Amino acid sequence: MTGATGYIGGRLVPRLLAAGHEVRVLVRRPERLRDVPWAASAEVVAGDLADADAVDAAMADVQAVYYLVHSMGGRGDFERTELDIARTVAGAAYRNGVGRIVYLGGLHPEGEKLSRHLRSRAEVGEILLASGVPTIVLQAGVVIGSGSTSFEMIRHLTEVLPYMPAPRWVRSFIQPIAVRDVLHYLIAAADVPPEVNRAFDIGGPDVFRYGQLMNGYAVEAGLPQRPIAALPVLTPWLAGQWVNLVTPIPRRLAVPIIESLQYDCVMHDHDIDEVIPPPAAGLLPYRTAVRLALEREREGEVETSWRNAEVAGAPSDPLPSDPDWAGHTVFVDERERMSRATPAALWRVIEGVGGENGWYSFPLAWALRGWIDKLTGGVGLRRGRLDPDTLHVGDAVDFWRVEAIERGSFLRLRAEMRVPGRAWLELSASGGSGGSGGSGASAGSRYRQRAVFFPRGLAGRLYWWSILPFHGVIFSGMANRITAEAEADERV
Known part of the structure; x- marks a missing residue:
């Protein structure tokens, strides 16, 4: 497991353990996992994904690799870094005879000139698919769950402004998915037959414009619906500054999310159903996912949050003695x-x-x-x-x-x-x-x-x-x- 300290990875590890899997996680700073409830049940290995030797050692005797890392706040030539790391992981998986790679990428339109972050995620998926190791790439859009970046952005944009002068992307079509359902697909992906080596779109049952997502949140939160005016003048960069100011989401996270919202992000097909059936109770509708996220926050049961993601550019070395x-x-x-x-x-x-x-x-x-x-x-x-x-x-x-x-x-x-x-x-x-x-x-x-x-x-x-x-x-x-x-x- 890579990305065990992240939003999705931190929720996936305990569920894999509960499903009977033995889990090894590779993290740069093992002390970050010292207090998580599942730490004693998983094998925690210190190492950096940029270190080929460390990655090779971590993959010894591993049947499946979960690749759940992405530099949302990357600076400079982060795309090259992302691709280099993906090649390192792909090579190590192949050399160690890993049976399956599972990667969580981003839902994106075909034939469009993508933003840097969406393009990077798509290229990482292509590298893993070409690794020689059976790979399944799950492509999700807006993930709704307590503590997720997308949910927090929708929540604060809706709560802060009674009238919403908004960029054009509020008119884009979005297919959100509940974090519960993302985890369902990720867990099942480890057992997909080895002949499956491709990308699949995943999404919930609803397709809305982004503005409808905000007003759907307003209904569940007991707020009046917000009048929304789409303005053609706000570029993604300017919109990033605006979101940075009116929400707790820092600019390093807001800008790549907003860049991805310039497109209609909906599923192109439902081929995933032939490989991984939906949950027995069905995929959660958007408003149900919002309601559950709000209930978990009120009850203080938020497992993981965007708040605990590392800040790009911030010092990570411990204080010298x-x-x-x-x-x-x-x-x-x-x-x-x-x-x-x-x-x-x-x-x-x-x-x-x-x-x-x-x-x-x-x-x-x-x-x-x-x-x-x-x-x-x-x-x-x-x-x-x-x-x-x-x-x-x-x-x-x-x-x-x-x-x-x-x-x-x-x-x-x-x-x-x-x-x-x-x-x-x-x-x-x-x-x-x-x-x-x-x-x-x-x-x-x-x-x-x-x-x-x-x-x-x-x-x-x-x-x-x-x-x-x-x-x-x-x-x-x-x-x-x-x-x-x-x-x-x-x-x-």
């Missing part, structure tokens, strides 16, 4: 506070930072920083977090990502906002006497907070010095409010 800083320029802001709250109460506040709870200091400054990030194409603060109370390694928290967590005592967040350098924020709770966190309350607790910034060139240094006057307010206020909140929560 302090001794490794020698000889490097590094800026640090450290704060420490004593609290009457227990370490456990203090930790609950630390683990709950971000999202609806905010950052406990100068909300206007944090909001402004979030808007600046959005305007420059970043993720902004509205990405929020998947779970309001619990964090795991790899989780997104607004424009941060959880890099390390020692539950009950230590949290390190890595910045994914647009900054000229690399930044981290560390929050920790310990016993008041300096010992480790626990339940003992007699000595209270000690709160430590550290912001670390590795500047990149002169721009990085100027950035740090420009925000230095605000640190006394933001970081000091954050330390004060977090310890006060812990004491208040404990009294309650």
Whole structure:
């Protein structure tokens, strides 16, 4: 399995395990899977898909390979990178005698000049089909499920604007498919006879214009239907900026989605039915899929989300240890506070930072920083977090990502906002006497907070010095409010 930390892959692995398969996942950072419920039941292998030796080793004794990776936010010559990786996977699968490759691609029209991202996905499928390994390419359009990028985009576009001045693509025909049904096809694809080597379109039972998708969401969410005016002047790039501003979807994800919406994306045939029959209960209608997604979100049962996708261009290397800083320029802001709250109460506040709870200091400054990030194409603060109370390694928290967590005592967040350098924020709770966190309350607790910034060139240094006057307010206020909140929560 490749892409196990992604939206589809993270849902597919536990279902394959439940179906009785043994699953091996190849990921660059295994610690991202440390806290997922199925981690102990799967074999987790560290490796990069660009490393041919690592891919070869991972495919030893494998019967089927799921290829579920795609650089939605890729920059520069991402197409070449995508094709090189596909060739590496195809070659390794052939050499290791793999019996089946399953690839999830994008639904697209025939004979059209495709966007870079749709073209890349189609070319990856062609490489895998020519690998000499029996391959099935499943081509899906808009995927509807709790936490999916497409669903979140429809939801926020509908909820934010009571009147919708929209680009021409709201008139395009779309055939959405429920994430449940995508998983059905993916699971069954592993057992398709070896003579099958082709691409298949998959989609739900409904075909709507994109504007109808938004109003279908409005009905299920109990909102008035939105009048929509299609404007011919918004290019995909301009529409990407607009979606970036009015929804939590960052520009790196919005632009490729919008580019794909320039076309009518509907199934050309239903040949898939001859190879993989639809689910016994039938394919989910669009509004039913929306209703189920909303119910799961209300019940806090979102398995995976676009929020936890890696941000292209953001630093992914972990924070070097302090001794490794020698000889490097590094800026640090450290704060420490004593609290009457227990370490456990203090930790609950630390683990709950971000999202609806905010950052406990100068909300206007944090909001402004979030808007600046959005305007420059970043993720902004509205990405929020998947779970309001619990964090795991790899989780997104607004424009941060959880890099390390020692539950009950230590949290390190890595910045994914647009900054000229690399930044981290560390929050920790310990016993008041300096010992480790626990339940003992007699000595209270000690709160430590550290912001670390590795500047990149002169721009990085100027950035740090420009925000230095605000640190006394933001970081000091954050330390004060977090310890006060812990004491208040404990009294309650």
